[in-house]
Amino acid sequence: MARPTRARVDLGAIRHNYRHAKAQAAGTRALAVVKADAYGHGATAVARALEPEVDGFAVACIEEALELRESGIRTPIVLLEGVFEPDELASADRAGLTPVVHNQEQLDWVCAARPERAHAVWLKMDTGMHRLGLAPDAFAAAHARLADCRHVTDVVLMTHLACADTPGHAATEAQLASFQSHAGHLPGPRSIANSAAVLGCRAAHGDWLRPGIMLYGASPFGEAHPSAAALRPTLTFESRLIGVRDLAAGEAIGYGRRFVCAAPTRVGVVAAGYADGYPRHAQDGTPIAVNGQPTRIIGRVSMDMLTVDLTDQPEARPGDPVQLWGDQIPANAVAAASDTIAYQLFTSLSRRVPISYERSG
Numbered sequence: 001m002a003r004p005t006r007a008r009v010d011l012g013a014i015r016h017n018y019r020h021a022k023a024q025a026a027g028t029r030a031l032a033v034v035k036a037d038a039y040g041h042g043a044t045a046v047a048r049a050l051e052p053e054v055d056g057f058a059v060a061c062i063e064e065a066l067e068l069r070e071s072g073i074r075t076p077i078v079l080l081e082g083v084f085e086p087d088e089l090a091s092a093d094r095a096g097l098t099p100v101v102h103n104q105e106q107l108d109w110v111c112a113a114r115p116e117r118a119h120a121v122w123l124k125m126d127t128g129m130h131r132l133g134l135a136p137d138a139f140a141a142a143h144a145r146l147a148d149c150r151h152v153t154d155v156v157l158m159t160h161l162a163c164a165d166t167p168g169h170a171a172t173e174a175q176l177a178s179f180q181s182h183a184g185h186l187p188g189p190r191s192i193a194n195s196a197a198v199l200g201c202r203a204a205h206g207d208w209l210r211p212g213i214m215l216y217g218a219s220p221f222g223e224a225h226p227s228a229a230a231l232r233p234t235l236t237f238e239s240r241l242i243g244v245r246d247l248a249a250g251e252a253i254g255y256g257r258r259f260v261c262a263a264p265t266r267v268g269v270v271a272a273g274y275a276d277g278y279p280r281h282a283q284d285g286t287p288i289a290v291n292g293q294p295t296r297i298i299g300r301v302s303m304d305m306l307t308v309d310l311t312d313q314p315e316a317r318p319g320d321p322v323q324l325w326g327d328q329i330p331a332n333a334v335a336a337a338s339d340t341i342a343y344q345l346f347t348s349l350s351r352r353v354p355i356s357y358e359r360s361g
Contacts, residue, residue: 236326
């Protein structure tokens with residue numbers, strides 16, 4: 001019998017979340033961000049499910065884009081980090097990909113290229129995130145160079161917000177003001193809004209949204225937010241109990257004896273650990289569900305197993321179902337108890353965890 005640890009992805013929920021993103025800004029278009037294997041959900045399966053209605057996809061690099069093309073995806077794809085070498089532009093041309101230009105080198109490569117087909121370019125300004133992007137005072141000149149390129153059809157003006165996950169943050173206002181000051185007079189569509197801005201910053205909506213984490217059912221906010229409440233969980237990570245034992249008060253559990261029973265405790269052993277992608281640093285008390293009932297992790301997570309408190313489930317036995325996160329246990333709650341974020345949980349799932357797909361209504 002196969003090890004019971006597995007993941008289930010609800011493609012219908014991903015479609016719902018994409019539609020929810022579009023509903024936040026009527027008339028806008030939206031790139032579905034499927035980088036990092038669609039945040040661990042399987043980029044090919046997710047893209048195929050979304051393709052009939054999506055306006056475009058976004059990935060980090062050309063390798064991710066070519067994987068989608070090879071699987072039959074024909075919808076526009078934007079390379080969020082652009083190309084890393086000038087030779088990649090030929091591959092991007094053949095595959096019909098849209099590069100982002102975020103530095104002077106990339107600008108020179110694009111302008112010097114001789115592609116077989118004309119294409120759009122997304123031009124990125126650094127308004128305060130200070131990762132990628134042209135300086136604001138260099139942006140207009142870069143835009144003018146692209147506008148003069150015969151093989152560049154359209155230029156989409158973009159930036160990325162650093163603090164949109166904190167609604168009302170002054171940094172967001174400053175970034176929007178900088179973008180408007182240096183690009184407001186330039187022609188072309190705008191793209192500013194990541195998931196947090198899609199849900200919580202109407203001023204950032206522009207012409208192209210870039211929903212990422214919200215597609216996968218996790219709120220980008222640390223606190224409850226009304227616009228995020230409609231998101232549906234998309235990934236269920238689950239396993240089963242493989243052992244149950246009763247321990248007396250004073251007994252310790254697992255490596256390092258981190259958890260010591262304060263009273264007689266019924267303990268379950270779950271076939272899931274950090275080699276499957278469950279966070280090793282999950283603290284005692286991290287929520288988990290057994291037989292659909294919420295309980296807590298007790299003891300340190302090990303490579304292949306973790307232990308849970310079954311004191312309130314005297315009938316629990318090996319073989320009973322366990323949900324690590326999903327519709328019963330929000331991924332954000334597990335992430336918060338593990339000093340990380342849902343993004344990392346999703347992208348850390350191990351290849352030894354089989355993924356199955358379902359399509360809810």
